[in-house]
Amino acid sequence: MSDPAPVFADLIGQETVIDQLQRAVEASAGQVAGRGSGGMTHAWLFTGPPGSGRSLAARAFAAALLCDRGGCRECPSCRQLAAGTHADLLLVRPDGLSYGVRQTRDLVLKAAAAPVSGRWRIVLFEDADRSTEQAANALLKAIEEPAPRTVWLLCAPYADDLPTTIRSRCRLVTLMTPRTSAVTAVLEREGVPAERARTAALAAQGHIGRARRLATDEEAARRRAEVLRVPVHIGTLGQAFKAAAALVKAADAEAAATTEQLDEPEREALRRAFGEGSTGKGVAAALRGGAGALRDLEDRQKSRATRLKRDSLDRALLDLAGYYRDVLAIQLGASVELANEARDAELRQLAAASAPAGTVRRIEAIMRCRQRLAANAAPLLAVEELTLALAAK
Amino acid sequence: MASSAQRPGPAVTLAGPPAPVTVIVGEEELLVERAVSAAVALAAAAGAAALAEDGGTGADVHDVAAAGLTVGELSGLTAPSLFGGGSVVVVRSAQDAAKDLSAALVRLASSPVPEVFLVVTHAGGAKNKALLADLLKAGARRVDCPSIKRFSDRMDFLHGEFRLYGRKADDAGLRALLDAVGTDLRDLAAACSQLSADTTGVVSHALVARYYQGRAEATGFSVADRACEGNLAGALEQLRWALATGTSPVLISSALAQGLRTLGLVGSVGRGLSPNALAAELGMPSWRIDKARQQLSGWTSAGLAKAHAAVAEADVQVKGEGASAGYALERAIAVIVACRAGR
Numbered sequence: 091m092s093d094p095a096p097v098f099a100d101l102i103g104q105e106t107v108i109d110q111l112q113r114a115v116e117a118s119a120g121q122v123a124g125r126g127s128g129g130m131t132h133a134w135l136f137t138g139p140p141g142s143g144r145s146l147a148a149r150a151f152a153a154a155l156l157c158d159r160g161g162c163r164e165c166p167s168c169r170q171l172a173a174g175t176h177a178d179l180l181l182v183r184p185d186g187l188s189y190g191v192r193q194t195r196d197l198v199l200k201a202a203a204a205p206v207s208g209r210w211r212i213v214l215f216e217d218a219d220r221s222t223e224q225a226a227n228a229l230l231k232a233i234e235e236p237a238p239r240t241v242w243l244l245c246a247p248y249a250d251d252l253p254t255t256i257r258s259r260c261r262l263v264t265l266m267t268p269r270t271s272a273v274t275a276v277l278e279r280e281g282v283p284a285e286r287a288r289t290a291a292l293a294a295q296g297h298i299g300r301a302r303r304l305a306t307d308e309e310a311a312r313r314r315a316e317v318l319r320v321p322v323h324i325g326t327l328g329q330a331f332k333a334a335a336a337l338v339k340a341a342d343a344e345a346a347a348t349t350e351q352l353d354e355p356e357r358e359a360l361r362r363a364f365g366e367g368s369t370g371k372g373v374a375a376a377l378r379g380g381a382g383a384l385r386d387l388e389d390r391q392k393s394r395a396t397r398l399k400r401d402s403l404d405r406a407l408l409d410l411a412g413y414y415r416d417v418l419a420i421q422l423g424a425s426v427e428l429a430n431e432a433r434d435a436e437l438r439q440l441a442a443a444s445a446p447a448g449t450v451r452r453i454e455a456i457m458r459c460r461q462r463l464a465a466n467a468a469p470l471l472a473v474e475e476l477t478l479a480l481a482a483k
Numbered sequence: 484m485a486s487s488a489q490r491p492g493p494a495v496t497l498a499g500p501p502a503p504v505t506v507i508v509g510e511e512e513l514l515v516e517r518a519v520s521a522a523v524a525l526a527a528a529a530g531a532a533a534l535a536e537d538g539g540t541g542a543d544v545h546d547v548a549a550a551g552l553t554v555g556e557l558s559g560l561t562a563p564s565l566f567g568g569g570s571v572v573v574v575r576s577a578q579d580a581a582k583d584l585s586a587a588l589v590r591l592a593s594s595p596v597p598e599v600f601l602v603v604t605h606a607g608g609a610k611n612k613a614l615l616a617d618l619l620k621a622g623a624r625r626v627d628c629p630s631i632k633r634f635s636d637r638m639d640f641l642h643g644e645f646r647l648y649g650r651k652a653d654d655a656g657l658r659a660l661l662d663a664v665g666t667d668l669r670d671l672a673a674a675c676s677q678l679s680a681d682t683t684g685v686v687s688h689a690l691v692a693r694y695y696q697g698r699a700e701a702t703g704f705s706v707a708d709r710a711c712e713g714n715l716a717g718a719l720e721q722l723r724w725a726l727a728t729g730t731s732p733v734l735i736s737s738a739l740a741q742g743l744r745t746l747g748l749v750g751s752v753g754r755g756l757s758p759n760a761l762a763a764e765l766g767m768p769s770w771r772i773d774k775a776r777q778q779l780s781g782w783t784s785a786g787l788a789k790a791h792a793a794v795a796e797a798d799v800q801v802k803g804e805g806a807s808a809g810y811a812l813e814r815a816i817a818v819i820v821a822c823r824a825g826r
Contacts, residue, residue: 471737478791
């Protein structure tokens with residue numbers, strides 16, 4: 091077994107996975123050269139908790155498969171892959187609420203083409219759990235009868251998120267939650283001061299991207315602090331209602347900040363594509379024809395905005411869950427790293443003032459709220475129910 | 484039922500000889516429909532009279548929408564017939580007409596084709612306002628069908644309706660009818676026709692109450708109000724009416740949530756503040772605060788929280804987690820009323 095290829099260096103605390111992928115890359119090189127085919131397969135499912143680097147691992151694997159030297163990070167193929175312009179990589183990143191069957195059928199068709207580079211044609215499907223049931227079935231057809239040189243890399247938080255039929259045809263790659271020390275080290279290497287890196291790493295609970303954001307983005311850190319004020323500031327019913335309204339409003343604002351930057355330029359570009367601003371015969375008719383496409387775009391944008399709102403709320407809820415987990419750890423005397431070390435005094439006060447059963451009930455309320463939001467509940471109503479449950483004695 | 488299904492009932496009659504071009508301006512669908520029928524009837528009668536000497540059969544009536552209509556089709560419809568006999572062309576929603584069609588309509592208005600009558604409807608808004616102005620300038624006859632939005636307008640409309648059937652109605656009766664049937668003009672017109680056919684004497688409050696027992700204009704908010712007041716039977720009755728008249732279950736669950744939210748917010752402030760000051764602070768109208776203060780008796784914090792949880796549960800049930808939205812809402816209402824009693 092040789093040393094891991096340079097392309098795997100970004101995977102933090104995932105030695106077992108790197109080992110597994112490395113062996114597959116070596117086997118694939120043999121297959122490309124026309125020798126035996128053991129060790130490589132056509133469908134892979136990357137699972138692991140959010141932030142453990144599923145898509146990062148899948149990308150590194152793709153780079154290694156497409157590179158003549160097994161992932162050198164320097165050849166044109168590796169550079170193209172890093173830039174997202176490699177002709178043999180189809181990157182699917184659903185940004186709406188779900189990924190539909192029509193899109194999937196298109197994808198299956200494109201995936202069946204022969205590789206340009208002569209090695210592999212790779213489909214990297216991030217958040218494959220967002221595909222609808224029909225879409226998953228369409229995907230199944232392609233994975234069941236693979237084109238000889240097509241490799242599917244699916245990413246999902248848990249294997250259970252995909253139908254059994256798909257799961258059983260994929261080789262599973264299970265990423266672990268990286269240790270706090272590993273995340274801290276990465277942040278420090280990127281130039282974040284040690285103390286800050288540790289606070290962010292603890293707060294993010296193994297989610298590298300989130301840790302990076304908390305360490306470098308003042309706004310994200312401020313928002314988290316705001317969310318964590320909720321448990322101590324919901325004494326009365328009125329306060330609980332107000333806290334819920336504030337949480338939802340903050341999530342809306344965060345989503346709006348992102349969508350504002352994206353929406354108008356997209357609409358502008360589409361209108362231009364249908365001839366706005368140009369002159370000549372038929373321009374008016376072409377513009378009228380664009381109205382439908384514009385409506386489609388607006389629908390997609392709306393779906394994306396909803397998802398951003400939900401994601402933002404979900405982050406807040408996870409922060410809250412981490413907070414109560416700390417309270418529970420103190421109450422039960424468990425010796426684990428606290429996610430909110432800096433709030434030790436506050437946590438201990440809350441731990442003394444309530445019973446473990448109450449804390450468990452509160453954590454359950456948070457998880458129930460997350461489920462309800464995913465089931466399209468009215469955000470304000472669901473979050474109010476949560477803050478009321480948190481406030482209840 | 485005495486009233487015929489297709490015709491929206493009697494009403495507008497246009498007097499005088501038919502104009503070659505009639506423009507009907509307004510958005511009130513029922514009235515526009517009636518004005519169109521009147522204009523068509525008038526034109527057809529004139530056409531028939533002119534034709535009687537030739538032994539013709541009467542005018543052809545064409546009814547087309549302006550959106551998608553081409554100039555070619557329009558000139559086809561308005562061309563004189565080889566066999567004589569005029570035609571009536573109704574062009575609906577002229578605000579959607581394309582530029583060239585608008586021009587063609589104006590041309591027709593300024594130089595009418597003999598024995599062809601054009602009836603154009605226009606929503607009257609800002610869209611394609613130029614067409615409306617040009618048609619009128621070219622000598623079209625204008626018929627206005629303003630929307631009926633105010634209470635007094637509705638009362639006038641109802642008075643007019645009953646008058647057409649030769650009936651009298653008192654104000655109390657009409658108010659009860661508005662409460663019972665709602666504000667949709669078609670529904671109101673149908674109700675007038677039915678009441679006139681089925682009853683005798685003055686249309687009074689007692690008569691309307693007997694006819695529309697228990698059904699007020701049920702909305703999510705009326706359901707929420709009854710539930711917050713602890714009126715289980717009333718709330719369930721309103722819920723059934725609201726669902727039966729097509730109110731979306733989602734709106735009802737959000738109205739329930741809003742009712743409890745208002746109670747929670749208002750209840751936690753205390754009665755010291757004036758409604759107006761509180762209204763500014765909570766961002767809601769002061770009448771809602773007054774109402775919430777009346778509803779607050781009987782509620783405790785714990786009860787409110789429990790009731791709210793039931794509504795949150797109903798909300799996901801309504802959104803597809805449960806099999807029956809009606810059941811989920813009924814259950815939520817039952818829990819709300821039970822929580823109010825403080826149990």
